[in-house]
Amino acid sequence: MNATRFAIVFIVGFSIFGGALMYYQLEYAGYVELTPAEVGEIQLINIISGNPEAILSENVEAIDSLVDGVRLSSSVSYRACFETPRNQTMLAETYVIMDDAVPWTAPSWFDCFDAREVGKALEDGDAIAFISQENINFGIDRVVAILPDGRGFVWHQPNPCGEAVFSGDPTPDGCPDLPEDF
Structure with missing residues (x-):
């Protein structure tokens, strides 16, 4: 085999290995079921x-990348599914509604969380999103969406403070102070 063919085989093989490793990192590495x-x-x-x-919640399933208090991935890796009889x-008469909720996709193996289904239900007005906790980590809110059949979904998403800081812009008025270790 000449040097050119060897180089091509090496590059293609390394690319396939790198792609497989990246897929594993995105889909599996660091996630644990809670x-x-x-x-x-x-x-x-x-x-x-x-x-x-x-x-009230039943049949709760959740994943995160927080293991023994150490975050292995970003603050937005948390996903949960549950059912509620309410x-x-x-719920809309009692709790704060969130207008700009956008579910983030979950790893494909976490079957109960379908971000496309939840996102479409939110767009169509079938699902209602609520704020669960503001600034669970600086700039990240916990969001809960409830479908008409009682299925609920939880995820973390950046709030306006986080979006500004993460894009390098100054924080809007009313944002908490940045933590020193941020």
């Missing part, structure tokens, strides 16, 4: 008090 005890209560912010309150109307 127990319901690790997830805790699904909470929404009450309109009147401004405080988070637990809602109806959307009651």
